[in-house]
Amino acid sequence: MQEPVITLLTDFGVTDSYVGAMKGVILSICPSAKLIDLSHEIKEHDIYEGAFFLSSVAKFYPKNTIHLVVIDPGVGSERNAVMIRSENYFFIGPDNGVLSLAASVDGVKKIVKISNSKYFLKPISHTFHGRDIFAPVAAHLAKIGEIEKFGPIIKEWNQIEITKARVEKTGIHGEIIHVDRFGNLITNISQEIFQNAEGIQPDFIQVRINDRDLKMILANSYNQVKVGDYLGIFGSYNFLEISRNQASAATLLNSRVHDKILLKF
Amino acid sequence: MQEPVITLLTDFGVTDSYVGAMKGVILSICPSAKLIDLSHEIKEHDIYEGAFFLSSVAKFYPKNTIHLVVIDPGVGSERNAVMIRSENYFFIGPDNGVLSLAASVDGVKKIVKISNSKYFLKPISHTFHGRDIFAPVAAHLAKIGEIEKFGPIIKEWNQIEITKARVEKTGIHGEIIHVDRFGNLITNISQEIFQNAEGIQPDFIQVRINDRDLKMILANSYNQVKVGDYLGIFGSYNFLEISRNQASAATLLNSRVHDKILLKF
């Protein structure tokens, strides 16, 4: 029989025992679970970063993978814990929007408010529902496969969105939605909006970012420019990225998530 | 058949190949082993931190899990390598106290001095018993299940302890035993000692820490105070924690492990 896959995405880091505790709880309930760390290095409490991360990776997993996310600044408060059945996956986490991008892209079928305490670890701590609620619930779901067992179906939930880039007279107005380890600036400018914008040159772009004006080629490979030079490239997120060959664009431009970017006509 | 679970806890970091080498050795001997990283980011040579980490997480694992710990500043010296059979688990590591908190809590049944070189990787290096002794021994134990095969039973071993908080006239005198990624200060003040101390207010505490006096509520959720405000909370370790809502108490108080804390009457 296929081992159920459970991915874990948290802001717990790996210097504390929190992730290790969650894995122990899961394996105690569902010994055959295949545990995959997506990341535990999401910035503390950063729901937006977690949501973006999940949405860019969940879709590559096998059908019926359980994506378990614990980025939970509201732990212990009245916020709901939810379990989502989407077209291909299960999502489990706090109802603060962190699941919403990935689940929406995949197509939400049902959402359950997790409330059946039969599946919780007792006593439930005030501060660590990852261990006491989310982990055991994920492990039980891996065995049961039906989200209805875990609580009542709900219709209302919290969703966040990635701001859409918009075309104006001066050009395409977007923003940085992610900065990766290499210092690539991932924007919200999709290939579609780019190609449909009249007045855009297809192979040479002019960018305004953090009060700096830059010209660069639109490349298909980092190596099309010299080491250290800028280039624009449609990368693996299917968005325009501002990069430098073997160097960090982020450091030089002092750029961060939510910074504005203008692609001039 | 159930795959044997082997957890790994080291101070090796992940920029070196040490952990990868250990996993290769284990899988070469016991291909069905399920390897779980607890952490490799224990501070170098910090036996106390490793012991606390292990004791807070080992107990969540399935029965017969093998907990393999390599925090080993004395590698190559006369210090023993030990294998422990406790009520529910196996522990393997150097005899420097790093296993002692977790094994004692679970209930030690037998301790063996690892000496049967039949199970070692040869040649044995001077500096990396994690790879040459501990990893192969853990893998063989996963197959054999009997610690007596690995050497003679011993009675003497090295144990460390977490200092206990004590009640005095002025209040409860404790110390910080862990600072987590979020800057929460985990103290050694248990719910039991707190509740039995006469003169303690049940919902509002006065704390002296690093020459600062703080008043804060004793909360059940971080969200009971404003973002950035202090609160006391009995957290997932079952000890009192000094925290701030979505902010670091450690940074603001400049607190570290072993700092003293006084909970005033």
Place this chain on the structure above:
Amino acid sequence: MQEPVITLLTDFGVTDSYVGAMKGVILSICPSAKLIDLSHEIKEHDIYEGAFFLSSVAKFYPKNTIHLVVIDPGVGSERNAVMIRSENYFFIGPDNGVLSLAASVDGVKKIVKISNSKYFLKPISHTFHGRDIFAPVAAHLAKIGEIEKFGPIIKEWNQIEITKARVEKTGIHGEIIHVDRFGNLITNISQEIFQNAEGIQPDFIQVRINDRDLKMILANSYNQVKVGDYLGIFGSYNFLEISRNQASAATLLNSRVHDKILLKF
């Protein structure tokens, strides 16, 4: 049936979703794959560091392990992607030398230029062949086991080498080839060259490094010197290491990879 082992070594870090995406792709194609992280913290674009890491760890893995390496500054350019069958292992990665040390040590049998797009994930991005080419190809290889399916056999490939230490009149001239987390300086001076060099004292060495002259014992254990003192030791890489007992030699000597070291007669 034995689960196929696939190890992953990249410079992707774990704050981005790149590694998580690769794992999803692999599990979607080959659900039984056992995924082992060697490291994702190789310095960005550092082919030398990756090659050294791989060569020191690949050999400890079970026969037929697939070692997948993505340190790929030339992604999207004309550089080849290669698949290597060596005596005991499979290696997959860009043809920039990162595989060459480990594969050569194990004994290269055949090299294939990866070109059969039937096994790729489409559309292929410009920037992330780890996800779109290397991961699916590794997963298919785990199922098929024959590298000839993935493209034509080639004879030419890129290899890098570790500089060899050499004996001269003044002593053994070597260099630092790795600095580990503990600050140990791993040199390229092997036990063999050391023992064959006439004029070397067997238990006491004189070292010139970064314009400093140091005398230290050649030890079998860090504990043979006081905490903080220097020692030379033949470590787990089978090379001479310059270390300090429970302290960092690298910090004090300000040493880095490729720094020269002279072992004086």
